[in-house]
Amino acid sequence: MKLKLAVLPGDGIGPEIVEQAMKSVKAIAAKFNHELEYEYALTGATAIDQVGEPYPDQTHELCMQSDAVLFGAIGDPKFDNNPKATVRPEQGLLLMRKKLGLYANIRPVETFESLLHKSPLRRELVEGADFVAIRELTGGIYFGEKGRKDDGNTAFDTCTYTRAEVERILKLGYEFALKRNKKLTVVDKANVLESSRLWREVAQGMAPNYPDVTTEYMFVDNAAMQIIQWPKNFDVMVTENMFGDILTDEASVITGSLGLLPSASIGIHTSVFEPIHGSYPQAAGKDIANPIATILSAAMMFEYAFNLMEEGKLIRDAVAASMAAGVVTVDIAEGKSYKTSEVGDWIADWIANA
Amino acid sequence: MKLKLAVLPGDGIGPEIVEQAMKSVKAIAAKFNHELEYEYALTGATAIDQVGEPYPDQTHELCMQSDAVLFGAIGDPKFDNNPKATVRPEQGLLLMRKKLGLYANIRPVETFESLLHKSPLRRELVEGADFVAIRELTGGIYFGEKGRKDDGNTAFDTCTYTRAEVERILKLGYEFALKRNKKLTVVDKANVLESSRLWREVAQGMAPNYPDVTTEYMFVDNAAMQIIQWPKNFDVMVTENMFGDILTDEASVITGSLGLLPSASIGIHTSVFEPIHGSYPQAAGKDIANPIATILSAAMMFEYAFNLMEEGKLIRDAVAASMAAGVVTVDIAEGKSYKTSEVGDWIADWIANA
Numbered sequence: 011m012k013l014k015l016a017v018l019p020g021d022g023i024g025p026e027i028v029e030q031a032m033k034s035v036k037a038i039a040a041k042f043n044h045e046l047e048y049e050y051a052l053t054g055a056t057a058i059d060q061v062g063e064p065y066p067d068q069t070h071e072l073c074m075q076s077d078a079v080l081f082g083a084i085g086d087p088k089f090d091n092n093p094k095a096t097v098r099p100e101q102g103l104l105l106m107r108k109k110l111g112l113y114a115n116i117r118p119v120e121t122f123e124s125l126l127h128k129s130p131l132r133r134e135l136v137e138g139a140d141f142v143a144i145r146e147l148t149g150g151i152y153f154g155e156k157g158r159k160d161d162g163n164t165a166f167d168t169c170t171y172t173r174a175e176v177e178r179i180l181k182l183g184y185e186f187a188l189k190r191n192k193k194l195t196v197v198d199k200a201n202v203l204e205s206s207r208l209w210r211e212v213a214q215g216m217a218p219n220y221p222d223v224t225t226e227y228m229f230v231d232n233a234a235m236q237i238i239q240w241p242k243n244f245d246v247m248v249t250e251n252m253f254g255d256i257l258t259d260e261a262s263v264i265t266g267s268l269g270l271l272p273s274a275s276i277g278i279h280t281s282v283f284e285p286i287h288g289s290y291p292q293a294a295g296k297d298i299a300n301p302i303a304t305i306l307s308a309a310m311m312f313e314y315a316f317n318l319m320e321e322g323k324l325i326r327d328a329v330a331a332s333m334a335a336g337v338v339t340v341d342i343a344e345g346k347s348y349k350t351s352e353v354g355d356w357i358a359d360w361i362a363n364a
Numbered sequence: 365m366k367l368k369l370a371v372l373p374g375d376g377i378g379p380e381i382v383e384q385a386m387k388s389v390k391a392i393a394a395k396f397n398h399e400l401e402y403e404y405a406l407t408g409a410t411a412i413d414q415v416g417e418p419y420p421d422q423t424h425e426l427c428m429q430s431d432a433v434l435f436g437a438i439g440d441p442k443f444d445n446n447p448k449a450t451v452r453p454e455q456g457l458l459l460m461r462k463k464l465g466l467y468a469n470i471r472p473v474e475t476f477e478s479l480l481h482k483s484p485l486r487r488e489l490v491e492g493a494d495f496v497a498i499r500e501l502t503g504g505i506y507f508g509e510k511g512r513k514d515d516g517n518t519a520f521d522t523c524t525y526t527r528a529e530v531e532r533i534l535k536l537g538y539e540f541a542l543k544r545n546k547k548l549t550v551v552d553k554a555n556v557l558e559s560s561r562l563w564r565e566v567a568q569g570m571a572p573n574y575p576d577v578t579t580e581y582m583f584v585d586n587a588a589m590q591i592i593q594w595p596k597n598f599d600v601m602v603t604e605n606m607f608g609d610i611l612t613d614e615a616s617v618i619t620g621s622l623g624l625l626p627s628a629s630i631g632i633h634t635s636v637f638e639p640i641h642g643s644y645p646q647a648a649g650k651d652i653a654n655p656i657a658t659i660l661s662a663a664m665m666f667e668y669a670f671n672l673m674e675e676g677k678l679i680r681d682a683v684a685a686s687m688a689a690g691v692v693t694v695d696i697a698e699g700k701s702y703k704t705s706e707v708g709d710w711i712a713d714w715i716a717n718a
């Protein structure tokens with residue numbers, strides 16, 4: 011099979027972790043006889059520094075022509091406390107989401123037995139937690155009209171959703187639920203927001219078409235509590251963009267394995283695979299960052315973008331083997347720790363020799 | 365001193381827990397020779413059922429004429445899954461907030477040593493956590509223009525903030541920080557939202573006026589993680605309405621003592637004191653609900669509305685005594701448990717005999 015990838019390392023630790031994931035991707039391609047074609051492109055602060063914008067047209071063109079995008083991370087602290095900066099790395103991310111139509115961000119929330127002691131939650135609450143959080147990614151307050159009025163003294167943002175947008179993401183939610191434990195939790199704030207009332211209305215209309223799935227409605231404030239108190243009660247959770255930003259980050263830390271969690275953003279034109287952790291600028295260039303989340307993002311890429319389940323599974327097995335062998339970076343090592351590149355090499359070798 | 369109160373029991377367990385708090389209020393008034401004047405009024409689903417609206421004018425008039433409002437809880441499940449209901453209990457709450465100008469919701473996040481084992485977090489992370497979460501309560505997406513377009517197929521909500529609104533709440537945040545550990549965390553989403561950029565701009569303008577306070581800026585998604593991972597790092601947190609709804613609920617469960625946490629909503633016309641837990645309809649009328657959060661809300665009322673610190677402290681001491689003596693409701697009892705009314709009586713008696 012021909013696999014055409016765009017590789018966007020981005021900022022901070024992005025380049026070094028993407029490099030490790032590419033080692034596994036190449037090992038898989040060699041082993042399964044896939045024809046791998048890939049090209050690198052600029053994004054984030056790195057792109058601003060080099061060409062003046064965070065998601066250059068050239069990068070976009072490459073993504074449009076690719077079957078999948080492997081993404082590192084973006085963000086640089088030099089932009090953070092400057093509310094007047096006109097160009098920001100994050101704009102590149104938002105532009106990419108919009109232009110590629112990445113309407114669904116999918117984050118499996120899984121625990122790793124060997125890392126449970128790193129969870130901030132009591133073991134018995136979180137052990138075995140396993141759900142998928144689906145966040146709408148191209149609508150809502152992120153992309154609505156925003157601006158200032160009244161000499162800059164009034165600021166506004168608009169949250170907008172159309173029925174079609176809500177249907178599209180809920181459909182995905184139901185499809186995931188059907189393949190899993192058949193429970194969909196729709197998170198909204200229908201007691202306050204009109205957009206949430208549309209969400210709930212659409213969900214209530216669709217629910218009868220999925221008689222095998224139990225549809226549950228939950229207010230966002232309650233969801234923020236349930237994630238901590240009863241994470242095992244969730245199977246598939248679906249929510250709008252802003253709520254999803256908050257809840258998926260909250261959900262990710264309960265596992266104790268933030269550095270290990272991958273994500274997929276399903277798009278109209280192509281799909282993007284990236285670790286959920288950030289650009290971690292303090293560690294950039296030090297060969298200490300954990301590459302596993304990016305390597306697992308590559309596994310999701312084989313599964314979601316190419317429907318190559320065996321390939322995805324082999325990467326997962328290799329990651330599990332590295333963890334079982336203690337070949338891991340300092341953030342999760344119990345004793346001896348390995349460098350980013352050593353972990354990347356070990357996993358790719360394991361795949362080659364499997 | 366003359367104390368003029370409005371008492372709004374509301375729905376579910378509201379009436380029975382407010383009754384217990386009133387026992388303590390009366391005991392305090394008797395002991396300190398305050399002239400107590402109070403009147404009950406309708407709110408929530410109860411008000412809808414009886415007079416057709418959740419915050420009747422008569423209730424509002426009473427609140428306007430009172431120095432403080434003691435509030436139970438509102439909400440009834442019969443309204444929850446009906447997106448087309450035109451009158452909802454929550455509207456009463458929102459109307460009350462707006463009409464009384466309750467611009468700041470204040471929630472102390474405290475742990476109780478004897479309840480730490482109920483926290484979903486590991487003891488060492490949460491033990492000693494002690495911060496105050498301040499939520500803006502009359503602005504933002506709760507009160508901006510909202511509606512439908514396009515034959516009902518597009519829904520929108522608007523988040524609006526003015527400079528004056530942001531200044532007012534940040535000023536309160538700084539005042540709390542000055543009286544505490546001198547750290548203010550301003551939570552926003554300034555990398556995406558224009559309203560958040562206004563918040564950050566205003567904060568950056570005010571920070572130099574409070575040289576003794578360290579101002580910290582945090583994105584809301586990060587805050588959702590930090591609350592679980594490092595709750596002890598917070599001193600005073602301030603944020604906008606919708607983020608505050610989510611984060612304050614998240615923060616409340618980490619203590620393991622949701623049934624014990626009070627809140628104050630500071631207003632232009634008067635202030636409202638209420639437990640943070642909800643109306644808990646399943647327990648209504650059973651004399652099993654925990655009245656402590658409401659009793660502690662009464663303590664906050666003496667302190668915040670009347671500046672009667674000794675009175676507030678005596679209520680707190682009485683609550684601590686009841687817990688030390690094991691006179692507590694079933695939700696937190698280790699062995700024998702007491703009824704709502706028994707706990708209320710015990711605490712009021714303790715005050716009377718102190």
Ligand SMILES: CC(C)[C@H](C(=O)O)[C@@H](O)C(=O)O
Pocket residue numbers: 100103255555556585
């Ligand atoms: C960087 C930021 C714009 C982005 C978001 O809010 O979507 C990030 O937090 C994320 O979740 O991917």
Ligand SMILES: CC(C)[C@H](C(=O)O)[C@@H](O)C(=O)O
Pocket residue numbers: 201202231454457609
């Ligand atoms: C009931 C609801 C409208 C309300 C809110 O969202 O403000 C509640 O969740 C709260 O936090 O007091």
